Amino acid sequence: MSKFILQPSAVTGNPAKYTADTNLVHADEFLNDVIDVAPPIHVSTTFRYPRDPSKLVAAKDLPLEDAEDHVYSRLSSPGTARLEALLSSHLNGYALVYSSGLAAFHAALVHLNPRQLSGSLFYHGCHGVADIHSRLTGMKQIPLDCPVEDLQPGDVVHLETPLNPLGTAFDIKYYADRAHNRGAILIVDSTFAPPPLQDPFEFGADIVMHSASKYIGGHSDMLGGVLVTRDLKTRWKLWEDRLYLGGVMGNLEAWLGTRSARTLGLRVLRQSENATKLAGWLSEELAKEGVVKDVVEVVKHASLQKEEWVGKQMKGGFGPVFAIEMKSELLAKTLPSHLELFAHATSLGGVESLIEWRAMSDAHCSTKLLRVSVGIENWEDLKKDFLQAFEKLAKRETVVLNGTD
Ligand SMILES: Cc1ncc(COP(=O)(O)O)c(C=O)c1O
Structure with a gap:
């Protein structure tokens, strides 16, 4: 040996x-x-x-x-x-x-x-x-x-x-x-x-x-x-x-x-916890009237799956990536420009939060989909950042893009 x-x-x-x-x-x-x-x-x-x-x-x-x-x-x-x-x-x-x-x-x-x-x-x-x-x-x-x-x-x-x-x-x-x-x-x-x-x-x-x-x-x-x-x-x-x-x-x-x-164990646990809290918050907001519901169609994350085996398989926590499907392609393209803490970039797993209009790199993905890779920042700050961006989108203060909403 x-x-x-x-x-x-x-x-x-x-x-x-x-x-x-x-x-x-x-x-x-x-x-x-x-x-x-x-x-x-x-x-x-x-x-x-x-x-x-x-x-x-x-x-x-x-x-x-x-x-x-x-x-x-x-x-x-x-x-x-x-x-x-x-x-x-x-x-x-x-x-x-x-x-x-x-x-x-x-x-x-x-x-x-x-x-x-x-x-x-x-x-x-x-x-x-x-x-x-x-x-x-x-x-x-x-x-x-x-x-x-x-x-x-x-x-x-x-x-x-x-x-x-x-x-x-x-x-x-x-x-x-x-x-x-x-x-x-x-x-x-x-x-x-x-x-x-x-x-x-x-x-x-x-x-x-x-x-x-x-x-x-x-x-x-x-x-x-x-x-x-x-x-x-x-x-x-x-x-x-x-x-x-x-x-x-x-x-x-x-x-x-x-x-x-x-630091893998420390980072991943924090990122997982952050992502699970953000996905949970978004999913709760989707259940009532408000700015999130105005612009977001659906949130996807393992933490939102109901099957019993999910929690058993992911007993240490859910993954730090989730996806948001927006109500339109324009909203999906525009959200990253309104965020301060999430860099608009591909890849995932780093200590810094990223968001990607996924159609930029994946030819087979919905043009309404955003992939979010959650970092180790304070989750309340990330939530605040999302909220202010959704508020701007809801008011249609969108970046001027060619295309219709
Ligand atoms: C699930 C998964 N597997 C494999 C790869 C490929 O890894 P790499 O970019 O290191 O070649 C990626 C890259 O994004 C990935 O997300």
């Missing part, structure tokens, strides 16, 4: 010595080889072989995975190893980091090479990756809720929950059971709700993926992706594939990721 791999307690079955928040600060300490308290930034792509000639072993006699030390940063590096140790502890499996969320999804599909991919509802970028695989391998794409008999052994079911851009949840256990009864494999894209919000392994996921560009990075300043598996053999195969696909995370991003992951 490589000395760089953390054995997650969820895999070994041994109880973790400390709780998740403590592990986010300390789980990578066994890899620290300097006296610095803060992890250093390692930028080297290449690492010295041993000076003692008797310790040199030819590649044909030593499988790459048995290497005693870092060799070349496409295989491993001090920074990515530390981040992988932290994430292995927090995400409850063997974590490997990639250059982006899409690179991680691509790596999962290359590894599994399914004849069919079931899962119509997921992030449009992942659809782009799936289309490339269909072009290269003939992989057939079938709906998430296809007749269960259509699933064949070795097929992949790809479930994104909560769903981008709505923030609504899907029942992981239901889709895990469906997949497993037919010999298929379940990938869960859990980007919108990392632990402590939900752990898809608890409900039967085989592989969990994250865009680390979102909550793991948490500061809108790094791109990254993660695949997590419970099975060590799969971890090694994915690692070997990554070595040749080349989609490894960069050294600087790994350092940013490690720095950010320390």
